[in-house]
Amino acid sequence: MSYHIVSIDAPDCSLSCKDGQLTCKSAEGNKTIPLEDVAAVIITSFSVSIHSKLLLEAARHGVGLVICENFKPASLVLPANRSTDTLLTKSQAYITAQLRKRLWQKTVEAKCRNQHSLAAELAPNDSRLEKLDRIARSVHPSKESECAKIFWRIYAEHVAETDDFRRGRHEGGPNPLLNYGYAVLLSTILQNLFAIGLDPTFGIFHVPREQSTPLAYDLMEPFRPCVDWRVAEWIHRHPDEKDWQVTREFRQWVTAFPLEKVDWFELTLDVRGVIEGVIRSFRQAVVTAQSGPYKPWTRTLTKWAG
Known part of the structure; x- marks a missing residue:
C-alpha cells in the first residue's frame, strides 16, 4: 500500500x-x-x-x-x-454547497480554538480569554472575525507590546515576520495537496483568482497560530524592533516550524505530519461527500513548542 x-x-x-x-x-x-x-x-x-x-x-x-x-x-x-484522477476531480468540482459550508465551519472552529489556545499560552491571566473561548465554541456566523479581533489585541499587547499594532500584509511591526511565516506554511500545504492528488484551485471558501490556490488558503487556517507562536518566540528572543526583519537567520528559524511537535488526536507528530493527515482526511471527506472524515487540527494537550 x-x-x-x-x-x-x-x-x-x-x-x-x-x-x-x-x-x-x-x-x-x-x-x-x-x-x-x-x-x-x-x-x-x-x-x-x-x-x-x-x-x-x-x-x-x-x-x-x-x-x-x-x-x-x-x-x-x-x-x-x-x-488525472477523474473521481477525485469530479468530487471536488461538484461538491455541494451544504458540504462546502460544513467543511468550512469545521475549519473555522479549529482555527478559532487554536487562537484561543495560543492566547491563553501568551497571556494566561488576560480577562478577554473567557470571551474568546466562548466565541470560539459558538456557532456565531461572524465568529472568525470576532475571534481574530480579540486574538490580535492580545497578541499586540503581549508580543508586539504596542497599542497600535494592526495585522495586515503591508503593515509594520511583526507583520513582515508573520507574512513570511504564512508563506512557508502555504508552501507546506501546497506540497501535500499536490502529493495527495487534490487540486488546490477547488476551494471551499476563499474566492478563486488567477493563479491562486484557494484550497491551500482554506486548509492553512487552523495552522496559522503555529506561525504566530513561532514569531512570538522570535520576538521574545529579539525584543529590539530593529531585529524584526526577514533576515537569513529568521528565515532559517521560521522554516523549521513544520518540524515542531504538536498533538493531533492521540498522536504527537510534527506539524508537517499533521498537515498530511489533515489533507488526507479532507480528501476522504470530498470523495465520500461527507464532512465526518475531515479532521482539522486542534491543539489539545502539550504546550506550544518554541
Missing part, C-alpha cells in the same frame, strides 16, 4: 532507484525505502540530482514527484495514469 510521503531536503543529495528501493545519497549517508510504499516524493533540496531510472520506476509504481523552489511547488512529475 502506497502511503508514505517522502520529503527530500538534504543538500547536495542524489535520488535513484535500484531493486525497487528509493535511495537518497547525501553527506549524512544512504537512506532507502521500498518505492511501493511511497505515495509521493516532495523535493525541497536546493541541489539534488535525480537518476532517470527513478523517474521510470516512480511512474510504474504510480508515485508523483513534487519539485519545489524556495519550498513552493514549481513542478509536478506525475505518471501518465495518475495525471
Whole structure:
C-alpha cells in the first residue's frame, strides 16, 4: 500500500532507484525505502540530482514527484495514469454547497480554538480569554472575525507590546515576520495537496483568482497560530524592533516550524505530519461527500513548542 510521503531536503543529495528501493545519497549517508510504499516524493533540496531510472520506476509504481523552489511547488512529475484522477476531480468540482459550508465551519472552529489556545499560552491571566473561548465554541456566523479581533489585541499587547499594532500584509511591526511565516506554511500545504492528488484551485471558501490556490488558503487556517507562536518566540528572543526583519537567520528559524511537535488526536507528530493527515482526511471527506472524515487540527494537550 502506497502511503508514505517522502520529503527530500538534504543538500547536495542524489535520488535513484535500484531493486525497487528509493535511495537518497547525501553527506549524512544512504537512506532507502521500498518505492511501493511511497505515495509521493516532495523535493525541497536546493541541489539534488535525480537518476532517470527513478523517474521510470516512480511512474510504474504510480508515485508523483513534487519539485519545489524556495519550498513552493514549481513542478509536478506525475505518471501518465495518475495525471488525472477523474473521481477525485469530479468530487471536488461538484461538491455541494451544504458540504462546502460544513467543511468550512469545521475549519473555522479549529482555527478559532487554536487562537484561543495560543492566547491563553501568551497571556494566561488576560480577562478577554473567557470571551474568546466562548466565541470560539459558538456557532456565531461572524465568529472568525470576532475571534481574530480579540486574538490580535492580545497578541499586540503581549508580543508586539504596542497599542497600535494592526495585522495586515503591508503593515509594520511583526507583520513582515508573520507574512513570511504564512508563506512557508502555504508552501507546506501546497506540497501535500499536490502529493495527495487534490487540486488546490477547488476551494471551499476563499474566492478563486488567477493563479491562486484557494484550497491551500482554506486548509492553512487552523495552522496559522503555529506561525504566530513561532514569531512570538522570535520576538521574545529579539525584543529590539530593529531585529524584526526577514533576515537569513529568521528565515532559517521560521522554516523549521513544520518540524515542531504538536498533538493531533492521540498522536504527537510534527506539524508537517499533521498537515498530511489533515489533507488526507479532507480528501476522504470530498470523495465520500461527507464532512465526518475531515479532521482539522486542534491543539489539545502539550504546550506550544518554541
